Amino acid sequence: MRAIKLLPSELANQIAAGEVVERPSSVVKELVENAIDAGADDIIIELDHGGKERILIRDNGSGIQKEDLKLALSAHATSKIYSLSELEAINSMGFRGEALASISSISKLKITSKTDSAEHGWCVDNNDLDTLVPASHPTGSTIEVSSLFYNTPARRKFLKAERTEYTHIDELLKKFLLCHFHISMKLFHNGKEVKSFPKALSPEQKQKRIEKLCSQAFIEHAIVINEEIEGLALQGWVAKPQFSKSRADMQYFYVNGRVIKDKLVAHAIKQAFRDILHHQRYAAFILYLSIDPEAVDVNVHPTKHEVRFRESRRVHDFLFSKLNHALSETKPDAPVALESIESDIDGLTFSAQKEKSMAVMTPKTNTKTEDYVETLKLYKEVIGSGVSDQKDDFDEESQNKRHAWSYSEGLNIDPVVTKEASVVTDESVISEACYRLGFAIAQLHGIYILAQNDNGLILVDMHAAHERVLYEKIKESWSKDKALSQQLLVPLTLELTPVLIDALMTHEHQMMKLGFELSVFGENSIVIRAIPIYLRNKDIAGLINKIASTLQHFDVTHDLEAYLNQILATIACHRAVRENDVLSITEMNHLLREMEKTKRADQCNHGRPTWVEMSIAELDKLFMRGQ
CATH class of the missing domain: 3.30.230.10 (Ribosomal Protein S5; domain 2)
Incomplete structure (x- = not known):
C-alpha cells in the first residue's frame, strides 16, 4: 500500500482540466461564456487547425482589472460568486469552478485585457505569472490558447481530425447565436473569415x-x-x-x-x-x-x-x-402562423406569415361556376351513384366493408356537406369553398381520398386520417368516463395463456373503463360479455390478445397515461376504415370535415402524415405550363 500524499497543484489542475476540457470546443465554450458574463456584445473567434493549435477569443466586455489578471489564472479564483448564497442562485453563465486555471494547466495561455477606466491594457501569460506587460488594447479582453494538451500527449492523441474539431466548434457557436441575439459574432479559421453574424435586434x-x-x-x-x-x-x-x-x-x-x-x-x-x-x-x-x-x-x-x-x-x-x-392544434384548419411574441429572451419574434387566400373553389381556368357544378354532377353519376346506390353488385363481405364507416359511433354527418353533388348550387359552392381540405372527388386504389381545394389538390390517407379522428374521440370519451358498452347476445369465449389472463384481470378496472366486461373461465379461457359499442363487427379476439400482451409487459413505474393511450390507439386502429373499404363521396367529405376540427389531425397515431397538398404552381411545374 502506497503512502497518501497531497498532489502538486499543477497535477491537480490537469486532473480538473480533464473534467472540463474534452476538446477545443470545450475551451471555446468556457471563454465565450466568460465574454458574455463580461457584458460583451461583439465577439471575434480565431481558430487554427480546428482549434488544436490555436484559439483566440476577443470581446468588448468590461475587461479585467490589472490587479486581477494574476488571480484569473489561479485555481479556485472567480468573480462570479463570493458566498454560498450566491452559489445557490447562480444567474451567470458560470459556475462549476472557473475553467481558466484548468485550461492554463494544459496549454499555453495569454490574456490581454483593459477596463474602461484604465489608460491602457495589460498582458499576462502562464509561463510567467509574476510579470505583467503593458499592452495596447481596446476595452475588453483577448484570450489566446495555443498548443492544447501539449504537456499531456496521452490526451492530445485522442483529438480528432481538424474538420471534426471545427464542426464541434461550429455547432457550439450556433447554440450561442440562437439565444444571444444581441451579440455579433465573427469566426475565422486558418486566417479566413468563415462566419459573420451581425446583431439581431429586430x-x-x-x-x-x-x-x-x-x-x-x-x-x-x-x-x-x-x-x-x-x-x-x-x-x-x-x-x-x-x-x-x-x-x-x-x-x-x-x-x-x-x-x-x-x-x-x-x-x-x-x-x-x-x-x-x-x-x-x-x-x-x-x-x-x-x-x-x-x-x-x-x-x-x-x-x-x-x-x-x-x-x-x-x-x-x-x-x-x-x-x-x-x-394539439396541428390540424388542417390551422395553417402555420408565426405570430410575434415578446419574451425575456431578447424579445424573440417571428414576423407573421400572410394567410393563404381561400376564395371561391373553382378550377384555375376560364370554366364558369355552372360548368363546375355540371362536373360535380358527372362525378356523382360516375363515382357517387356507382358507390352508394348499386348495392346488389357487392357480396356480403363487401357490404360489411362499405358500411364500416357507419359503425363510427359519434361521427354525425355535417348537414352543410351532405348535399349530394347533383344538387350543389352556385351558392353552396361559394359558401363551402373555405374548407381547408376542400371536397372529395374520388377514392384512389381503396387507400387514398383525392380532394380539391382552392390551392390545388389534396391527397388523404383515409385509414391514417380516420384513425386519428377516432383516437381523439375515444381519448375524450375515456377522460370523461363515457365509454359505451354493448352486451353480446352470445358471450365470446377466448383461449389465452394463464399469463395473459392474469395480465387482463390485474387491470380489470381499466378494461371495464374501456368498455369490456370479462371474467375468467377455467385456467386457459376468459368470457367476454360486453364490448365497446364502437368495436362492433371487429376482430375482438385479436384486439384482446394485443391488449393482454401490452398489459403483460406494462411496468407500473411507467407513465400510466402513456400505457392507456397505447391501448386506446390500438382500439382506434382496429375501428378505423381499412384499405379497400369503399366510401361514398358524402362519407369522404365527412372525414375531411372531421379532420378539420380534430386535434393533431395532421398525423396519425403512429406519427405518419395523414394528408399532403400539391399547389397549382407545383402542378403547373410538373407539366411545364408557362415555361
Whole structure:
C-alpha cells in the first residue's frame, strides 16, 4: 500500500482540466461564456487547425482589472460568486469552478485585457505569472490558447481530425447565436473569415438569423410558444411534426440563457410529441425556459450541460402541458402562423406569415361556376351513384366493408356537406369553398381520398386520417368516463395463456373503463360479455390478445397515461376504415370535415402524415405550363 500524499497543484489542475476540457470546443465554450458574463456584445473567434493549435477569443466586455489578471489564472479564483448564497442562485453563465486555471494547466495561455477606466491594457501569460506587460488594447479582453494538451500527449492523441474539431466548434457557436441575439459574432479559421453574424435586434433580423442557422423550412413549420405561470416561463418555437428530423440535430433548449441537455426536459418534450411523431424521427425546437435561479442547480456537471430542478415534477408537467397544448392544434384548419411574441429572451419574434387566400373553389381556368357544378354532377353519376346506390353488385363481405364507416359511433354527418353533388348550387359552392381540405372527388386504389381545394389538390390517407379522428374521440370519451358498452347476445369465449389472463384481470378496472366486461373461465379461457359499442363487427379476439400482451409487459413505474393511450390507439386502429373499404363521396367529405376540427389531425397515431397538398404552381411545374 502506497503512502497518501497531497498532489502538486499543477497535477491537480490537469486532473480538473480533464473534467472540463474534452476538446477545443470545450475551451471555446468556457471563454465565450466568460465574454458574455463580461457584458460583451461583439465577439471575434480565431481558430487554427480546428482549434488544436490555436484559439483566440476577443470581446468588448468590461475587461479585467490589472490587479486581477494574476488571480484569473489561479485555481479556485472567480468573480462570479463570493458566498454560498450566491452559489445557490447562480444567474451567470458560470459556475462549476472557473475553467481558466484548468485550461492554463494544459496549454499555453495569454490574456490581454483593459477596463474602461484604465489608460491602457495589460498582458499576462502562464509561463510567467509574476510579470505583467503593458499592452495596447481596446476595452475588453483577448484570450489566446495555443498548443492544447501539449504537456499531456496521452490526451492530445485522442483529438480528432481538424474538420471534426471545427464542426464541434461550429455547432457550439450556433447554440450561442440562437439565444444571444444581441451579440455579433465573427469566426475565422486558418486566417479566413468563415462566419459573420451581425446583431439581431429586430424581429426581421432575428428571423433572418434563425433562417440562416436552422433553415427556412423550420420557420415555415414553427409554432410559437409563449407561456407563463408563477415562477416559470417558456418561450420559443417548436416545429410541427411534418418538419421532424432523422437525427436530433435541431434541438436547442435553454435554461436562463444556458444551453442544456437534461433527461427531465427531454422526457417532457418526448411525451408532448407522443403519438404524433414517428418513432424513427426527432422533434425540432428552439425553446427558452426562464426560472428563478434559486429553483435550479446549475452546478451538477463539470461542463454545465446538465441542471437539477428543485421542483422537477412541476417543471416537467409545465413543459409537457404547454407543448402538448400547442401541438394539439396541428390540424388542417390551422395553417402555420408565426405570430410575434415578446419574451425575456431578447424579445424573440417571428414576423407573421400572410394567410393563404381561400376564395371561391373553382378550377384555375376560364370554366364558369355552372360548368363546375355540371362536373360535380358527372362525378356523382360516375363515382357517387356507382358507390352508394348499386348495392346488389357487392357480396356480403363487401357490404360489411362499405358500411364500416357507419359503425363510427359519434361521427354525425355535417348537414352543410351532405348535399349530394347533383344538387350543389352556385351558392353552396361559394359558401363551402373555405374548407381547408376542400371536397372529395374520388377514392384512389381503396387507400387514398383525392380532394380539391382552392390551392390545388389534396391527397388523404383515409385509414391514417380516420384513425386519428377516432383516437381523439375515444381519448375524450375515456377522460370523461363515457365509454359505451354493448352486451353480446352470445358471450365470446377466448383461449389465452394463464399469463395473459392474469395480465387482463390485474387491470380489470381499466378494461371495464374501456368498455369490456370479462371474467375468467377455467385456467386457459376468459368470457367476454360486453364490448365497446364502437368495436362492433371487429376482430375482438385479436384486439384482446394485443391488449393482454401490452398489459403483460406494462411496468407500473411507467407513465400510466402513456400505457392507456397505447391501448386506446390500438382500439382506434382496429375501428378505423381499412384499405379497400369503399366510401361514398358524402362519407369522404365527412372525414375531411372531421379532420378539420380534430386535434393533431395532421398525423396519425403512429406519427405518419395523414394528408399532403400539391399547389397549382407545383402542378403547373410538373407539366411545364408557362415555361
